[in-house]
Amino acid sequence: MSQAPPGxxxxxxxxxxxxxxxxxxxxxxALLWVDSYARLTPAFIGIPFFYWYQMAWVPVAAxxxxxxxxxxxxEERARKGGDGK
Structure with a gap:
């Protein structure tokens, strides 16, 4: 009996x-928990906290x-290399 190819x-x-x-x-x-940053202070260079907090997350998220x-x-490369493929 032949076995089916592995899926x-x-x-x-x-x-x-x-x-x-x-x-x-x-x-x-961090960004869906709005209550944690829904305030005006502390301001950063005149920008309310609500706005600069969200913008600070852009490079952090990237x-x-x-x-x-x-x-x-x-991990994928190591796994494929370990199988001999």
Missing amino acids: PRPPVVTPTRVVAALCLLAPIV ALTSTAYVLVRR
């Missing part, structure tokens, strides 16, 4: 993927997204 592998939860998920989740939680991408990409 796609189920997703595997690893510590690297958990860290990547937390990197992606942090900006979402850095966290890049970090998550690098972590997952590195």
